Amino acid sequence: MNWSIALALVAHWYISLFCQTFYLHRYASHAMFTLPFWVDRFFYFLTFCAQGASFLNPKAYALLHQAHHKYSDTEKDPHSPHFYPSIKKMMLKTFHDYHSLVRNPKGEREDHYYPEWPLLDKFAKTKFHTILWIGIYAFLYSFIVTSPWQYSFLILHLLMGPLQGAAVNWFGHKLGYRNYSLPDQSKNTLPIDFFLMGELYQNNHHQFPMDLNFAKKWFEWDPAYPIIFLMKKFHLLRIQES
Numbered sequence: 001m002n003w004s005i006a007l008a009l010v011a012h013w014y015i016s017l018f019c020q021t022f023y024l025h026r027y028a029s030h031a032m033f034t035l036p037f038w039v040d041r042f043f044y045f046l047t048f049c050a051q052g053a054s055f056l057n058p059k060a061y062a063l064l065h066q067a068h069h070k071y072s073d074t075e076k077d078p079h080s081p082h083f084y085p086s087i088k089k090m091m092l093k094t095f096h097d098y099h100s101l102v103r104n105p106k107g108e109r110e111d112h113y114y115p116e117w118p119l120l121d122k123f124a125k126t127k128f129h130t131i132l133w134i135g136i137y138a139f140l141y142s143f144i145v146t147s148p149w150q151y152s153f154l155i156l157h158l159l160m161g162p163l164q165g166a167a168v169n170w171f172g173h174k175l176g177y178r179n180y181s182l183p184d185q186s187k188n189t190l191p192i193d194f195f196l197m198g199e200l201y202q203n204n205h206h207q208f209p210m211d212l213n214f215a216k217k218w219f220e221w222d223p224a225y226p227i228i229f230l231m232k233k234f235h236l237l238r239i240q241e242s
Contacts, residue, residue: 002144002145002146002150004144005141005144005145005150005153008140008141008144008157009153009156009157012050012157012160013160013164014197015046015050016050016051016052016160016161016164017164017196017197017199018050018197018224018227019043019046019047019050019051020047020051020056020161020164020165020199021196021197021198021199021224022043022224022227022228023043023044023046023047023058024047024056024058024061024062024065025061025065025199026212026224026228027043027115028058028059028061028062028114028115029061029062029065029066030065030209030210031112031113031240032210032211032212032239032240033212033228033232033237033238033239033240034113034237034238034240035236035237036236036237039236039237040115041117044058044115044117044120045117045120048120048124051160051161052133052136052137052157052158052160053129053130053133053134053137053157053158053159054158054159054160054161054162055124055129055161056098056161057098057101057102057121057124058114058115058116059101059105059114059115059116059121060098060099060101060102060105061098062112062114063101063105063106063107063108063114064078064094064097064098064101066107066109067097067107068169069206069209072173072183072184072186072206073173073183073184073185073186078093078094078097078098079091079093079094079097079165079169080169080173080185081169081170081173081174082173082174082185087166087170090166090169090170091162091165091166091169094165094169095162102125133158134154134158137154137157137158138151138154141153141154164196164199167196167200168196168199168200168202171187171189171200172186172187172189172199172200172202173185173186173187173202174187175187175189176188176189176190176200176202176203177203178203179203179204179207179216179217180203180204180206180207182203182206182207184206186202186203186205186206187202187203188200188201188202188203188204188220189202191217191219191220192219192220192221193214193215193220193221193222193223194221194223197222197223197224198214198215198222198223198224198225199214201214201215201216201220201222204216204220210240212225212228212229212239213225
């Protein structure tokens, strides 16, 4: 096994995942905290770099996620697994709704801040953006591959964002246990959600959508929460009063 490739995949997975749960989900979608302008811009650019070819526009992501909470596990939910026979079909629906919001944002809440960076967002919508990231991934891999077939792992880097989204949206409303009785089908898939940094505590999150700590029981652990708490201690963010 090529341990350099394994390390590259793990590093990319967790950096991309943190950007998704911290910046896109807890910040852009729920406004659980506010960020100074320079911190906002730093994480916007970090998200752009970490997600790379699968970069998700923060405003479109926020609008899509807000619709998910509003219509959770109904026919209007942009990604409920209970209306699609496979993860693929569910994610194609999500892909369609997301790109519709990129082209035509709608459903904005007047009391909500949606982060935007017009120049970066415009570039991210171009085909050159995708081609550029394919080239960057291939160039970096050229230093660690020991056989040409190992370039096939690049597909995992190219689809990093959708892979993480598919895991959360499918399993988080399909498999696991429930701490709270809710109208939707949200589940807590893993007692210790190390692999998705708290994102698979869907039942907890749908019960308390503005709570920074997604873990609620003694045996649950949200890895992203202590990082956010530490950032608060260093005055890098201000937690919103619920």
